[in-house]
Amino acid sequence: MTTMWRPIALFAGLALLASACGGTTRDDVAQQASASAAAPASSAAADPNAPLKAGLKIAFLPKQVNNPYFTIADAGGIEAAKEFGGEGKEVGPSEASASSQVSYINTLIQQKQDAIVISANDPNAVVPALKQAKDAGIKVVSYDSDTAPEGRDLFVNQASAEDLGRTEVQLLAEQIGHKGKIAILSATPNATNQNTWIEFMKDELTKPEYKDMELVKVAYGNDEDQKSFTETQGLLRAYPDLAGIISPTTVGIAAAARYLSDSKFKGKVKLTGLGTPNQLRKFVKDGTIDGFELWSPGDLGYLACYAAAALASGQITGAEGDTFKAGKLGEYTVGAKGEVLLGKPTVFTKDNIDDFDF
Known part of the structure; x- marks a missing residue:
């Protein structure tokens, strides 16, 4: 994402918070490495x-x-x-x-x-x-x-692809105190935007301020609700000490929130990523999600x-x-x-x- 910025009607006047979706859509590295x-x-x-x-x-x-x-x-x-x-x-x-x-x-x-x-x-x-x-x-x-x-x-x-990837890491890091194991719940393995964002996430995690954070798994829910739900369940079975999940897909984050909201991990495992306000409002209000981002x-x-x-x-x-x-x-x-x-x-x-x- 690199070009001239124009105010978005719904977002006019809002300041960009540090974690905005900016990290990867093709404008910088891998994603557009492929394109x-x-x-x-x-x-x-x-x-x-x-x-x-x-x-x-x-x-x-x-x-x-x-x-x-x-x-x-x-x-x-x-x-x-x-x-x-x-x-x-x-x-x-x-x-x-x-x-x-x-x-x-x-x-x-x-x-x-x-x-x-x-x-x-x-x-x-x-x-x-x-x-x-x-x-x-x-x-x-x-x-x-x-x-x-x-x-x-x-x-x-x-x-900006770079902004999107990096800010999602920044947002989750703030929520977990820059410490703990984290996972990514993506869409399909070949999705260009998801993969580019993830490359920037990985690069962001190499910075000194994230030395106590560890990316243990990238899972794929194929942008299907039930598979994303099951993948979330699998992540937490494999890593019961997981501190947080980033899901840069609206289907994935909603499914993950649904699983967390009815589990013992609610409030303990932080969840962020990309979603819509109407889709995630109840999960923000019940404490399942502290914050997420989207255009x-x-x-x-x-x-x-x-x-x-x-x-x-x-x-x-x-x-x-x-x-x-x-x-x-x-x-x-x-x-x-x-x-x-x-x-x-x-x-x-x-x-x-x-x-x-x-």
Whole structure:
């Protein structure tokens, strides 16, 4: 996450707390190590004064449907499409496996969508199909979880990958007094955003102030509620002296909170990560969670939709320095590697969580 920051509507005026999701979404190391090449150059010149085309068809392809995080994000994108007279829709698999999105991409090509907005389950598995989409004149924007650069025109990133990874460690460290064994409950093993955040978490843990903290396990719940619940249970059986868990996935943190809230570990094992206020409010209020963080998922989808429309309308090509307007969020600039950064995340605690409704 590196680019120009613009205030997020829901978060305007809020200060970024030290642990905001900033550590990894692709903007710095490993995550974009897998996707760090520059975005493909376009032969057409950008025309920032071009109007958005009428009737654009923009399809959102999340990692999986019926995931609360993507439901909110894609609703934001569909709202944006309505604002500029386009047509937005959400399609996708019910399970977040590496190749599960490919058949949907092929169908969207047949439907002659103007743009596909995708959160990749695997950075490489979707690339051949996305290349076919691009060859057919369809613009491709990745959001939340990037594809390899050759698979997309732009990547709309939620917050700095480095900030996200490092701040989640910082937040948990404060909660456990910088001492004890910790674990990470991630989504799928191949999720580019999760893996990049985790690399920054590991790097943060090498600093002297964390010398008394030990990462003992990275577990994977595959963004499935029951598996994440079971993985949490397994972590605590294997490490009954665990001090804390970081779960950088909305499905994972909710499942882990549910397990902890009804166990002897409630209040003893600290839990943080990425979640939505409505999803985790009760766990914050009952003491299961002291604090967690997130950006506005609705704004992420909203921005991705406007970025897709700007590409499809010729306002931008995806080159570094291109600028476009994203409705209520204001103006954005395309950064290095074809990345557009939404902005800073916020930490939610019992003191502020009732100020948010998403």
